[in-house]
Amino acid sequence: MEYKFSAPVADLKPSAIREILKFTSMPGYIPFAAGNPAPEALPTETVAKITADIMLNRPVDALQYSVTEGYVPLRNHLKEYMKQKHNIGREFDELIITTGAQQVMNLATMVLCNRGDTIICENPSFIGSLNAFRSFGVNLVGVDIDFDGMNIEKLEAALKANPDARFIYTIPTFQNPSGCCMSVEKRKAVYALAKKYGVLILEDNPYSDTRFRGEELPTIKSMDEDGIVIYAGTFSKVISPGLRVGFTVAPAAIVQKMVVCKQTSDVHTNILGQLICHDFMTKYDYEAHLDRNREVYRKKCDLMCGLIDEHIGQYVEYVRPEGGLFVWLKLPETVDMVGFCTEAVNNKVATVPGTAFCADTTATSQSFRMNYSTPTDEQIVKGMEILGKVAKDYLK
């Protein structure tokens, strides 16, 4: 039988990153293409204790159906935590638990966008989100980013050209893939422009709790007095991605629609994972855990960056990250970036070609992304040696 697919899905390709991930989970490949938290950063002992306690004292709570909005004590704790620590959440906002932050991208698009609508995004940007948008048949308009985030002139031009854009998608802190942080001035400017043009903002913030250097920057959501920002948070980078627990803080009217769509998507987020995150935040020293994580990432980042400087420093430009999981490296204009990455994979070092992150799938890129959290220190050392040789041969 010839199967006929829905229009947006017919043309959608699997995420290049996840395809590469499969490829590079084969033994022998150095996984600089991945985006996993470092295994040593996963709080396995604490989660083991929490899980044993839950299964002993309240097993039915962990296994029974729950409500779509999420486990109420976790929602209440997060509301308070986000308010106190990050000034996120106003009277008009609501917070619900989602199946990872990825589901926020899915639900926001489902709720706000008809096929053919426009979403403005950073260019490059996280392919998982871009594909979530594409899966609803929307039109992506990319705004180039400078070292300090979205180019504001280009953003305003995009807003003028697309007055009906449904929202601006941004990862202001440790942007994926570029690793850059949007300056406070630009955060204010993005907010002001969104307000001026009557466009919502979808702020994706998976990485800010991994910051291991520099000053914390205010989220755009913390500036939201007008109910125009949908904020996506997650436990994936700080407790566990495998549990699939994220959340959104957004105007209640929008959240209400997201709940209806979440109900029809997966009924609710797995409740055992929600209980684990709740107990972790309320019964253990969550802040101390975040600090330990930061130390893991600082060391791995410094290790990789030192070796980048040593082995391929003469060929690449990059900004040393202050958090997040990635380094974004730019090759000279004369170099065939995809050719270089292919040569690296042929030598069993997997990186992600920058083209994977372009809003326009036909665009080119001189950059590639490397991850320092997934590989072991030994793999980082070995992989960078290999990349050094590949660069010497390929770029000579």
Place this chain on the structure above:
Amino acid sequence: MEYKFSAPVADLKPSAIREILKFTSMPGYIPFAAGNPAPEALPTETVAKITADIMLNRPVDALQYSVTEGYVPLRNHLKEYMKQKHNIGREFDELIITTGAQQVMNLATMVLCNRGDTIICENPSFIGSLNAFRSFGVNLVGVDIDFDGMNIEKLEAALKANPDARFIYTIPTFQNPSGCCMSVEKRKAVYALAKKYGVLILEDNPYSDTRFRGEELPTIKSMDEDGIVIYAGTFSKVISPGLRVGFTVAPAAIVQKMVVCKQTSDVHTNILGQLICHDFMTKYDYEAHLDRNREVYRKKCDLMCGLIDEHIGQYVEYVRPEGGLFVWLKLPETVDMVGFCTEAVNNKVATVPGTAFCADTTATSQSFRMNYSTPTDEQIVKGMEILGKVAKDYLK
């Protein structure tokens, strides 16, 4: 700010059942409206042992990112199990893990339907699925069901009137809400008609493993030699709904597109839940567990049905279930069904009015649904006494 929602979502209402569920989780209400597995049927001790073992011996596997298609050993085991036990799965099929069977409804619609497309469904049918379809702006065409499943003449008329229908949605075994089982002859007829008209079938089968009486019936998927059936299965009714682990067996070309959409929806299903289901099926006596469950449901069903006969038997028609979680009761044509259910809720007994399950949201119904798995035996006794009094007053 005035928020503008996508066209299908703007009109979508929250599931009446989940709204009632919230209402009836308040203390003092008898939860005949719910659909939870009986707490005593949840295998809490086994899951506690399995979870402890996982967190001791392979905690990183339980917390790290996994692949979108699902945990490979669970997929492989399920493929073999479904093939051997249920003759489900051919060379052209593939099996992936989903976030509950609910996600199969979401993904199938996302992959196959454009806004305005038609889905043919049983009338009445499971509101969670109907709302999943509605959330993509499809047009639902309901086919009335007889005591032995879909009316075949009406199905053919619906197919003739809607030659471009994308699929036929059916719950052939212990249909929700009606509780009826489609006869083998009708299963064959539905398959033959789907094939004749070039329309796919989405077969939802959450309840067949709860059968506590009567002969097992072959699934429609087991007849699928043409690659036209998408099958949805789940662990929700047999291990735990809270873990949100389901699966689909469907033609590989369709599954491939579902994987792309799952990637953008929630990346993957929580891996701890997948590991638990895998270990349960492979390291413990899963069949003995299913038998214990059946016994729990048989007793609760018989208790409720006996009390229905005693207290309201003179007012209602119903078929005694051989499995599933629900009894579907029909009031005389002269009775205002919604008024009766409202009077029951006023007396703290929550049932679900049949109108909630109609494909056409403006249709009327003489039936209401009662669940025997959620309430305790004491609640069943008390609730039925109350319903008897309500009936006597209201229907006199």
